[in-house]
Amino acid sequence: MTEDTTKSGLSRRTLLKGAAAGAGLAAGSGAITGFPYVMSQEAKVLRYLGTAVNAGDEISKKCLADTGIKIEYITVTTDDVTKRVVTQPNSFDVLDTEYFSLKKLVPSGNILALDAKKIKEFNNITPVFTKGQLPSGKKIGDQGTAPWKVLYLEGKDSKTFAKSPTEFVTLIPTVYNADTLGIRPDLIKRPISSWAELLNPEFKGKASILNIPSIGIMDAAMVVEATGQYKYADKGNMTKAEIDLTMKILTEAKKSGQFRAFWKDFNESVNLMASGETVIQSMWSPAVTKVRSMGIPCVFQPLKEGYRSWASGFCVSKGVSGKKLEWAYEFVNWFLSGWAGAYLNRQGYYSAVLSTAKANMEPYEWAYWMEGKAAEKDIKAPDGSLLEKAGAIRDGGSYDDRMGSVACWNAVMDENDYMVRKWNEFIAA
């Protein structure tokens, strides 16, 4: 008897070792769950693929403290996120990506539809995502890949987007924003109110645009419309002729020396602006915040034509199952439960579930960030550094003012391949 137990114990162990070595951490930890005492020790680890924007150290620390889930960030550029999902779907568990990427990711079959019923706060997610309207009911711009167009799948393994709500969700929204141009008011010294200023020869050699084709071309389209040269039916889904026109205008500006440089990631944009190489450029809100926290004046300038919006969220790799999938749901639920939302709101982003974020913010913070009111007290960044002194008002005003003025969303066009080729020519021109 004794001998038998030892034997079977041994062989099970060897088997486990083999499984762990062969199938890696995921399979290994899955197999170990047969032993209760081992399970209490197993590390809950999720490999989190995304851009640097949302990869906050604070978030992972808080998440570990609250849920015991350790987040391992894999930080790459927007393009690389997509590339990795398509080519190495097993190299990550949780994916943090933008809605516009879904047009590439969903047909690749490498992401798992999430079950809306398992997301506790799903019904509290802001109607911006589910209906394309503000909580007040005001409709917002739907040009481009607006989240509500790609939020649901027809079935669990479907590769087509559903027209009406289903329980299969592609991407659980986490964070979004209304983007506009960043400017250096100290170097421009006059009010800026239109997207057209990006190509104003006055800023020759001092402008920049981001070199991510699907976003850059939207900024360009905002400029083209602002200058009155053309009105698009849908900026986020141009025809070949419209792409040609847009790229021609950009190329002419480039050839006349309008642009100082192009940027591709957050830090590049911060450096360009902080060093004074550029005074007006496409920018992301936290990058503006970063420049400002370095003591350099920088404004995320609201413009009369409205904002170009983006939204990102979480989904899970097709390769994730069992315990790991449960942790993924646990992580998503934790993320929507308020602390992270408040953290994001304090960075100038917006959280997907407003009610829980509000509960985690001081009333004066909520008033400043979300209601467009003057700050009652000093506004601090999540890391505790001073962002704004009491009395300051947020650029662009309240949530309703900003999200209500969204003109278009970041997009992947039907003519994406053609657009990328033209963009290449623009960069090379």
Add this chain to the structure above:
Amino acid sequence: MALRDKPSQFVAWLQAGPMMLVFLVFFLVPLAFVIIVSFWDYNEYEMIPSFTTRGYVETFEGCLAQLPDLCTILKTYLKTLKLCFLVWLITLVIGFTVAYFLAFHIRSKTWQIALSLICTIPFWTSNVIRMIAWIPLLGRNGLVNSGLVKAGVIDKPLEWLLYSEFAVVLALVHLFTFFMVVPIFNSMIRIDKRLIEAAYDAGATGFQTLTNVIIPLAKPGIVIGSIFVITIVMGDFVTIGVMGGQQIAAAGKIIETRLNALQFPAAAANAVILLGITFMIIAMLSRLVDVRKEL
């Protein structure tokens, strides 16, 4: 004879075997894949294994129609060749001078070794760091500009210092001169000093000695160094991207953007084109000198 030859042949194959295997697995096989993939079709999110020349055709789309104006792809290659030529020329001049100094002006072996080791110090930090270090120096409000403005040499900052071809060439020269120094130095120290004495005795001037004795004998080093520099610069996209503010096109950059857009077959096609061009340059260089014989 035949009986005695066979084992020795076998040993020779055995000796060459490991290298051949490495060469096969890590170079020939991947290269074959790249060439195969370059003829595949693709869409937004996958490669389609069916034969098509789309990657090549689209690369040169509109080039014939635009003649005599050059299309973007041809301009890009011309720009790459231009940058490559400039970097090659400058690294050659600097590299040759440094090697000459080390080989002929430093008498003691110890000092030669010590000084050539000093040349390697920049390589203790990564390429990227050495490249990025130029940015705060050359920027609009950088050290050089603010220094010049304060000294009264210029009254407003020079724009062309950073994010320009100048910056690209400067960084590339800084990064790769050493690849010229080493092979040239290596050839030079093996030149028999008596030849130089003989040239001197025969009444040759310093310049005549240089062109008639030293340069011909250092040719293998020059060619090897040139191959290093040219292959690196032709394929570079990081330095050109960072120092050029992502505004300067290079052959490597086209491949990168294609990859980023998940257009792998198109990227492969461009890689094959780039490889072909680089190969032609190297073939021309090898015509100048039989590297194998000279080594």
